[in-house]
Structure formats: structure tokens, C-alpha cells
Amino acid sequence: MPTVDAGDVATSIYEPRHACPSMVDRIDTCDVLVVGAGASGLWSAAELAPDHDVLVVDAGEVGAGASGDAAGFVTAFSDWAPSPDAVAHSIAAFRALDGRHGFTFYERPYVELARTAAEGAALRETYDPLFERPGYDVEYLDAAELSARWPGRFDLDGVDGGLVKHESGIVAAEAYLHALASTARECGVRLRTNTTVESVVVEDGSVVGAETPDGRVDADVVVCTAGAGTGPLVEWVDLPVRRFVYSNLRVEADAPLDDAYPMVYADDVWWRPEPGRPRTFLVSGGTYFLAPDDGPPRDPPAAYRREVRTVLEGLAADVETATAVPGSYQPCTTGCVTTPDGLPVLDAPAAAPDGLVVATAVTGGISVSPFTGAAVRSLVTGADPPVPLAPFAADRFDEPPADFRVDGIREPLSGANPDSE
Ligand SMILES: Cc1cc2nc3c(=O)[nH]c(=O)nc-3n(C[C@H](O)[C@H](O)[C@H](O)COP(=O)(O)OP(=O)(O)OC[C@H]3O[C@@H](n4cnc5c(N)ncnc54)[C@H](O)[C@@H]3O)c2cc1C
Numbered sequence: 001m002p003t004v005d006a007g008d009v010a011t012s013i014y015e016p017r018h019a020c021p022s023m024v025d026r027i028d029t030c031d032v033l034v035v036g037a038g039a040s041g042l043w044s045a046a047e048l049a050p051d052h053d054v055l056v057v058d059a060g061e062v063g064a065g066a067s068g069d070a071a072g073f074v075t076a077f078s079d080w081a082p083s084p085d086a087v088a089h090s091i092a093a094f095r096a097l098d099g100r101h102g103f104t105f106y107e108r109p110y111v112e113l114a115r116t117a118a119e120g121a122a123l124r125e126t127y128d129p130l131f132e133r134p135g136y137d138v139e140y141l142d143a144a145e146l147s148a149r150w151p152g153r154f155d156l157d158g159v160d161g162g163l164v165k166h167e168s169g170i171v172a173a174e175a176y177l178h179a180l181a182s183t184a185r186e187c188g189v190r191l192r193t194n195t196t197v198e199s200v201v202v203e204d205g206s207v208v209g210a211e212t213p214d215g216r217v218d219a220d221v222v223v224c225t226a227g228a229g230t231g232p233l234v235e236w237v238d239l240p241v242r243r244f245v246y247s248n249l250r251v252e253a254d255a256p257l258d259d260a261y262p263m264v265y266a267d268d269v270w271w272r273p274e275p276g277r278p279r280t281f282l283v284s285g286g287t288y289f290l291a292p293d294d295g296p297p298r299d300p301p302a303a304y305r306r307e308v309r310t311v312l313e314g315l316a317a318d319v320e321t322a323t324a325v326p327g328s329y330q331p332c333t334t335g336c337v338t339t340p341d342g343l344p345v346l347d348a349p350a351a352a353p354d355g356l357v358v359a360t361a362v363t364g365g366i367s368v369s370p371f372t373g374a375a376v377r378s379l380v381t382g383a384d385p386p387v388p389l390a391p392f393a394a395d396r397f398d399e400p401p402a403d404f405r406v407d408g409i410r411e412p413l414s415g416a417n418p419d420s421e
Pocket of ligand 1: 037039040058060062065067071197198227233248336364366
């Protein structure tokens with residue numbers, strides 16, 4: 001029987017939602033119900049499957065949320081630099097999954113460009129824990145060294161240098177999710193798609209299952225990995241999150257790109273080659289908070305398109321004029337959520353009923369999805385996590401304002417996206 005250390009919970013505050021449980025329609029029973037078949041939920045399920053009966057449900061299909069829209073840059077993003085063991089755990093997992101169920105992990109360095117020496121020094125300081133970690137290969141190259149490493153690929157006027165993270169790679173989101181779902185099934189996980197969890201059911205201070213439109217699922221533990229849909233399911237927890245979008249565009253390259261071309265970041269724009277498509281870059285960026293009632297923009301925001309043009313035409317020698325491939329704009333269909341410090345909530349919160357585990361607001365959440373799964377396993381079983389989970393506690397903030405800011409995410413495009421062209 002899985003146990004969750006949810007702290008000292010006063011059971012009397014949790015009223016059963018249904019007075020006559022025996023009258024309730026049950027559609028399934030499991031030890032652990034995972035809500036959300038994105039990268040976080042599928043890894044959590046696979047981690048728990050060896051010693052639990054695990055059911056994953058998703059309101060849509062596998063990858064219906066942010067995971068299915070991801071651009072597939074896998075690296076240690078700066079928020080994760082203080083947790084090198086979480087990064088290393090994840091990279092090892094991507095390497096282990098490579099070649100299984102049609103999935104390929106394309107090993108590719110990730111280069112983060114710095115315009116000035118001061119920016120370069122700040123990058124080195126941020127990533128110091130990775131420089132320090134044995135076995136993690138990272139270096140800072142000046143502009144001349146970058147040009148020598150990738151001859152003819154970059155115009156580096158006005159660039160001091162770049163941090164090169166070698167333990168990085170590219171994934172195709174669809175293939176990744178397919179491989180995760182197949183791996184989870186192989187481990188005995190059951191998946192139920194097109195099933196929305198409407199609420200978590202609690203009796204006597206403990207989770208006993210969840211309600212869906214088809215009936216109840218009985219479960220000793222409910223793991224909420226529902227991305228932007230997590231908040232309404234965990235009413236006991238004050239989740240400090242704001243919704244935002246990322247955007248992807250495909251841009252034509254003037255010359256074929258070879259396997260040596262790295263992933264690159266500069267000035268809020270990420271670009272990478274696309275294995276199997278030698279004449280295009282996948283470009284990510286355009287991160288904006290969403291106003292409470294707004295959905296993602298229908299068209300690429302003009303500011304994002306200008307940024308893509310400026311950065312690629314300025315720095316990528318293979319792009320004379322940045323031309324977007326028609327129809328390639330891909331925002332988050334469901335939106336993403338972030339916390340004030342950019343780190344996720346990975347917790348069995350003391351304020352919640354026993355048996356409720358929350359794993360949400362994972363930005364760069366493809367890159368660390370294996371770690372998220374391991375963290376969830378430790379929250380359910382009490383096993384040691386790859387890194388201490390205190391930095392991810394739900395109650396680590398002192399009531400942040402609802403409109404808190406986060407570096408790198410712009411304020412909302414108002415109304416019906418007037419910033420689009
Ligand atoms: C355009 C874009 C580009 C990105 N690029 C990258 C990248 O290059 N690298 C990277 O590391 N990260 C990237 N990300 C971020 C990454 O995709 C997310 O951090 C990650 O996918 C979050 O995974 P998740 O499983 O936690 O959430 P999601 O993938 O959002 O999964 C949540 C799931 O829960 C389901 N759900 C929600 N509510 C309910 C409910 N009530 N009942 C049942 N099911 C429910 C949803 O249908 C969904 O399938 C990108 C995101 C976007 C949108």
C-alpha cells in the first residue's frame with residue numbers, strides 16, 4: 001500500500017463529497033491514479049509501476065497539453081543549474097530511452113550566447129554547479145573559438161562568447177510521448193484517454209479516488225500532473241501560478257544543415273536544426289503571460305516575429321532573410337503555468353489530504369521530465385529523490401501577488417492579440 005507523508009493533517013476539515021459511496025458508479029480501481037498523460041504524468045506512472053497498480057487518465061489524448069506542443073530542446077535550462085543531479089538523472093534517462101519504441105535522442109550541444117563579457121561571466125556563475133559536477137561536460141568559448149568550432153555557421157559580431165552544454169539533445173515531442181506511453185504500458189500502466197477528472201474525492205482526510213463524467217475511479221493516491229489544469233483539482237493547495245504561452249515557428253535555412261549544427265539561444269530566441277528536415281530551423285520563444293480569460297494567440301505575435309527575424313538574420317549565417325514556413329506557428333494549445341521562481345511544485349502538501357501529490361508548473365518540463373517522475377515516486381513511496389525536494393514545496397512563497405513577474409516572460413498580449421500582424 002503506498003503511503004504519502006502529507007504532514008499533520010486535521011482530518012475533520014475534509015468532508016466526504018459523497019454520502020453513500022456504495023451507491024457510486026465505479027469505472028476503475030487502482031493504487032495510484034495519475035491525472036494527465038503529459039511527459040510528467042507518464043514518467044511518474046512508469047516510475048511507480050513496478051510496485052503499484054497505476055492508471056493514467058487524460059482529458060484528451062496522450063500529449064494533449066504542453067508536452068505535445070514542445071519544441072524538443074533538452075538541456076539544463078538556467079532554473080535547473082542549481083540541481084545538477086536532477087539534470088544528470090534526466091539526461092541519463094533520455095540516453096536509456098534512445099532507440100526504444102521508435103524514439104531517438106539526438107545528442108546535440110546547446111550553446112547559450114552572451115553579448116558582453118559581463119553576460120558571459122554571469123552565465124558562468126549561473127552554471128557553476130554544472131562546471132563543478134563530475135561527468136557533466138560544459139565549457140565557455142569566446143567568439144573566435146565558437147567560429148572555429150562551427151565554421152561558417154554564425155555571424156558573431158557583437159557576441160562575447162557562448163556557454164556550451166554538451167549534455168544536451170533534441171527530441172521530437174510526438175515520438176517521445178509515444179515512447180513514454182509504450183514504456184509505461186510495458187511496465188503495466190493502464191491508460192484511459194478522453195476522460196476528464198472533475199474532482200478528487202476525499203473521505204476522512206484521505207484521498208479515495210477521483211470523479212469523472214463516466215463514474216468514479218477508486219485510488220489510494222492521486223497524482224495531479226495536469227499541467228495548466230492542475231489548479232482546479234487541488235483546491236486545498238494555494239498554487240502560486242500564472243498561465244503563459246511559448247511559441248514555435250519553423251524558419252527556412254538558406255543551406256542544408258548538417259548533424260554538427262548545435263541548438264542555440266540568444267536574446268530570448270531558441271533555434272535548432274530539425275533532424276530529418278535539413279533545410280529548416282525550429283525556432284522557439286515568444287513567451288507571454290496570458291490574461292485570465294484569454295487563450296493562446298491565434299497568430300504569431302508581431303513582437304515575436306520581429307525578434308526571430310532580428311536574431312536569426314543577425315546571428316545565423318544560414319539565414320539571409322528569416323522566412324517562416326506557412327502554417328508552422330505552434331503556440332501552447334492549453335497554456336503552460338509557472339511559479340514566481342520558475343521552479344515547479346513537486347509536493348505532497350501538508351495542507352492537502354493524505355494521498356494527494358502535486359507535480360505542476362514544470363517549465364522546460366520535457367528536459368526534466370524523467371526527474372519529475374522520480375520526484376513523484378519519492379513523494380508517493382518515501383524513497384530518496386535524486387535531489388532534495390524542499391525547493392519545490394508548494395508553500396515556499398509568501399503570498400506572491402497574482403500578477404507576479406518572471407524573467408523572460410512578457411506581460412500579456414491584451415484582448416484578441418492586437419500585437420499580431
Ligand atoms: C510551444 C512550446 C514549446 C516548448 N518547448 C520546450 C522545449 O523545447 N524543451 C522543454 O524542456 N520544454 C518545452 N516546453 C515546456 C514543456 O512542454 C512543459 O514544461 C511540459 O510539457 C509540461 O509537461 P506536463 O506533463 O507537466 O504538463 P502537460 O504536458 O500540460 O500535461 C498535462 C496533461 O493533463 C491533462 N489534463 C489537464 N486537466 C485534466 C483533467 N482535469 N483531467 C484529466 N486530464 C487533464 C491535459 O490534457 C494534458 O495532457 C514547451 C512548451 C510549449 C507549449
